[in-house]
Amino acid sequence: MIKILLSSEIVGAFIANQITFGEEVTDCQDENGAASCVNAAGVAQLLGEMIEQTFQVTSIAM
Numbered sequence: 001m002i003k004i005l006l007s008s009e010i011v012g013a014f015i016a017n018q019i020t021f022g023e024e025v026t027d028c029q030d031e032n033g034a035a036s037c038v039n040a041a042g043v044a045q046l047l048g049e050m051i052e053q054t055f056q057v058t059s060i061a062m
Contacts, residue, residue, distance in 0.1 A: 004044075043057075
């Protein structure tokens with residue numbers, strides 16, 4: 001469970017470091033994309049994927 005939460009948190013931190021969450025700039029599309037990426041990372045780790053596959057799934061979700 002800790003591994004799942006950490007991988008989701010790392011993906012969220014990468015996204016938050018590079019984009020703005022201002023609705024006036026991107027009309028909420030980055031918030032939805034960020035949420036799907038964080039969830040994809042958690043599910044990939046839950047299924048036992050390696051970290052490389054986790055980031056591949058995350059980029060596909062974006």
